[in-house]
Amino acid sequence: MLLSFLREKLRLTGTKYGCGGGGCGACTVMVSRYQPATKTIIHYAVNACLLPICQLHGAAVTTVEGIGSTKTRIHPVQERIAKAHGSQCGFCTPGMVMSMYALLRNKPQPSMDDITQALAGNLCRCTGYRPIVDGCRTFCQANCCQTNGGGDCCLDEKPQLFNKDEFLPLDPTQELIFPPELILMAESSNLKTLTFYGERTSWVSPTSLDELVQLKSSNPKAPLVMGNTNVGPDIKFKGVLHPLIISPTRVVELFDVTHTAQGVWVGAGCNLSEVQSLLEKLAPQFPKEKTELFRALIRQLRNLGSQQIRNVASLGGNIMSAYPNSDLNPVLAAGNCKVSVVSNGRREVHLNQDFFVSFGKTVLKPEEIIVSVFIPFTREGEFVGALRQAPRKEAAFATVTTGMRVFFSERSRVVQEVSIYYGGMGPTTVSAAKTCAAIVSKPWDDETLSRAYDVLLDELDLPPSAPGGKVEFRRSLTLSLLFKFNLEVLQKLREMNVIKDELPERIRPLPRDIQLSLQEFQHVSKDQSAHDPVGRPIMHRSAISQATGEAVYCDDIPKTDGELFMTVVTSARAHAKITLDVSEALRLPGVVDVITAKDIPGKNVRTEFGYDEELLAESQVESVSCVGQMICAVVADTRVHAKRGAAAVKISYEDLPDPVFTAEDAIEKSSFFEPRRVIWRGNVTEAFKTVDQLHEGEIRLAGQEHFYMETQSMLVIPVGEETEFKVYASSQWPTLTQEAIAETLNIPSNRVTCHVKRIGGGFGGKVTKTPLLASVTAVAAQKTSRPVRFVLERGDDMLITGARHPVLGRYKVGFMKDGRIVAADIQYYSNAGHTIDESLMIVEKILLHMDNAYNIPNLHGRGAACRTNLPSNTSFRGFGVPQGIMIMENMINDVAVLLGRPADEIREINMYKGPSVTHYKMEFSPENMLRCWNECKVKSDFSNRRKAVDQFNQQNRWKKRGMAILPIKYGIAFAEGQFNQGGALVHIYKDGSVLVTHGGTEMGQGIHTKIQQVASRELHIPTSKIYISETSTNTVPNTCPTAASFGTDANGMAVKNACMTLYQRLEPIRQKDPKGSWESWIDAAYFEKISLSATGYHGGPDLYMDWDKMEGQPYAYFTYGTCCCEVELDCLTGDYRTVRTDLMVDIGRSVNPSVDIGQIEGAFMQGLGLYTLEELKFSPFGLLYTRGPSQYKIPAVCDTPLRFNVYLLPDSDNPHAIYSSKGIGEPIVFLGSSVFFAIKDAVAAARSDSGLVGPFSLDSPATPERACLACSSPFTKKIPVSKPGSFKPWALNI
């Protein structure tokens, strides 16, 4: 593939690997081709991970390195994304840059819609997209709100996060030219068959249709590779081997477009973007009634995959892939399309119910080739609908997708023809023929339709354990999509004056225009020196290098001599004894060794909280305890050979009984990691007797995959003497990585140095898991005496490294009629997986935050970490708090519903007020919490918008709006006091340049940028003189994990301490020469033998929690915030859009508002993903199904709130942290739940239209599936619910 060629052969490492399957956009590059027929050059963005290098003959490839560099000149796209603060960890940035660059090459002044379309397939886990969009927006002609008239922006007077006036202009004449030799090559008519030979596969590219036919006839099993978006993933993820691949991209007949009086023949080789532009060009040229099908296809194409996929995926390929949820096939079939097929002769075949046979199979013979596809015009009175519902609005395969066509007898409502096809309802595209039979010849009215729904329900049945799950939802979607089509048809019949009926509501698409948002922060005081960067919105210090692709991540480190690559072999069973046979793997070419537990010289077992965790499962002795547990590792000369070696390892399993998967299983079998924790204040039992009303409820919160864009990566190099090892790792905790390796190899820690330059996103997932993986890598390096690199593929990373803990919460609450909550008893069951990891501390943090913002006098919490046979879950931004608080807030929502009062009122009534004490007896002032709440209400115009929402809901039956406002009180720092230490080492070199090292790792959160600001203030020098190269255990020892939102608090203080020491040492020099420069002072200091190097240390607060006494001071202080969200929900599909978000956050005096706002927005979006989108699905046998971005959906640009306002609370001081700032990395994740509660609010409005009132259950995430089913529409009510226990569900509800 192009990606490995770029990265490994050309050493162009700016293009990143994020998933390998076309789902993340990190590998985006631009391909340009010359088209001799039109003498034009076309440019398009592609995913390099799916692009076969042989396919590129005659094409020019532009990578991020090609468009700009810090060594020459950076490109405006790179500059604007960086300076608009659109790059945090930076791992997604080159991909973003290239998607935008390709767009600008085609359209230098794009619209906002063009931009969001171009970025739809690029995932970013850090930023929340708003700053990326704002940076890109500056290329639009109108890139501000212009509400001040005269082209002025309303934001102009407020402090801005970036100054767009300083941006380089975009000058298209300065772009790279297309290589002239490629034009000459393309124009030469002397085309020759090309053949490339690989290790196991040959590639042939014929030049004519005849040759193609001959090749295919003699090799019917060889695939025709066009876009490779189906064949490629099959090779990569399913291990399919094709000895011969045929590439027909140079066969011109496959790209012909022919117009006829009946419609248009489109070459099957045309890619989907070309098909879309063709149809968009044709549609306005004909009367509307003729282009119904064209327009339906355009709608579907806009939402199919991503731009990068559509730019290569071919029309013929989509048809022939016969995917169950192809978006095109149902529309093509319903629209009476046909294909022209060639083999030994030509024939035309209709795309109808006989065409799609089963999964991936059509009626065509293996040797047949689709040359073109006929898309007919529609007739007057003929309407075509194309509707889809997907887990995410864009860049996601549909859950159910449909094409529907109806043709009416002349100027009547009697149906003459009808055709309905669905995707997502069987192994391939299926026809609803019986339903059509029930409609045809009947009038299109309620009676006919209502009969049709019944027939459809019967016709498209799904067994309760159908693959893909979501059975009730999928079945209800078939009905509600037909209903939506009905509404469209009625509207059109009325426009044609065929009917005069009063129409039911017209359902418009959800709003989608991302508007300019506000980011409000305070200017630094007028007295602050202009040279002092603290408090200013300084760009992330590596943003430009990240945008140019020069920033070096672990896997970008050049290969060292003799380096080996490692892959691990994991258990396929959840609970079994194993026997291992590695002999075949060892015989394979390139395989150097297989590492098993026996090879570990030191400890294979690490003990935490009294529980053992093995690095590698011990063959024959021990059992495996989850699918994905590491058993052995294969080291080979290349990645490919290591992977083949791993596939050849044979493991025999002897299943052990009774695996435990769910919290309920664990409760039943009492499978817990001890101790279980309890905390209470007051006496809930007594208080329950005194209250007006009691209520019990339950909510289940799913886990969450970290989905850091850079997968776990490490490189271990044996130095060659005295058992010394150099380790480069993408680790949030270099010290633990060092210690774990030393323990595993049975050497002292002083022989291991761990270096972390930057991490492509961590979010807690690289705290404890990386050291385990690095330890196995170190064993391989030690055993082979060669450097070993281990970079997890996305699927393995998701399988092995665990996620956020799913939590089951059960509550009982007692409250008064006036809204006061008097007592609450809450039980938390977190699903820890098979090892304890940090699960106990997470349970503790859940219990400590259970009160959130509320002063409930009688509060009782019980928390247990369930021991299950699933991969071991670990820390994740928020460390249990986002799950724990949800349960309290859900309980409050129930109370509000029971009392018939708005939830915000009940929240306000119960909030802490005045000097307060938590349930663990920590004193605090909630003043700023209440300020955030009140100011958020004002800024969001809460009460007026609430009324508008209620009015909207009265006027709409099938769309509802919902609103929610929620507070957070989040404790900062580690309750385990020893983890709050910070360390620093600052060197001043003789030229005056300063090198700072500290204990924190840079993972996008901007810690190095803030630290640079701290050093700049303390040394009184510009940030340009200060450099931070890396975090390493040989410069700052015994560091704490960079976590708990405490990195800058601890290390910033340590750096301050070191810099103050140095500055004081220079005092005599300064006094001698007050007018001297920094450089002259340093020079003088050297000659006066003053040490120019200092360590800094910060012990951090002595925090503690005494669980026996149930009291403590576990936090240094609280960060507060309030978030108000409004959503619009399509009740028929469960699809929603966040219309507006207002976030008011108290972070004291921000050291860097752009970095902090970036953390706020990014955390909010991660929370939005957690509570509304992201679902980890496990098979009934404990296998994680969702192992890549195709199955697991994190928020994309389409999920950004349309207005996303962030305000930093003014005039807030915090004596407990550096320069009065506050930690902000984690707290806002929880506020993503305001989207969940806004959805719940909208669902409640829908339910009340169905006559349902009172609390109802909605588990998190509130996916379209859950939201739609909870709306309880007439369609969902029709679906029979299978009795739990009567079938084996496709996926577990963990």
Ligand SMILES: Cc1cc2nc3c(=O)[nH]c(=O)nc-3n(C[C@H](O)[C@H](O)[C@H](O)COP(=O)(O)OP(=O)(O)OC[C@H]3O[C@@H](n4cnc5c(N)ncnc54)[C@H](O)[C@@H]3O)c2cc1C
């Ligand atoms: C990340 C991702 C997201 C996607 N999202 C969607 C989506 O939302 N909706 C959707 O509908 N699809 C989606 N797809 C699927 C994509 O549209 C199809 O994979 C694509 O259209 C197949 O075309 P291709 O040219 O890449 O096929 P290839 O992989 O090149 O070939 C696929 C198969 O088609 C055969 N074939 C190709 N052309 C011909 C021909 N002319 N005659 C006979 N046989 C032929 C080949 O032999 C091969 O077996 C997605 C794919 C990816 C990777």
Ligand code: FES
């Ligand atoms: S790595 Fe290519 S799309 Fe993810």
Ligand code: FES
């Ligand atoms: S900045 Fe986008 S993934 Fe980190």
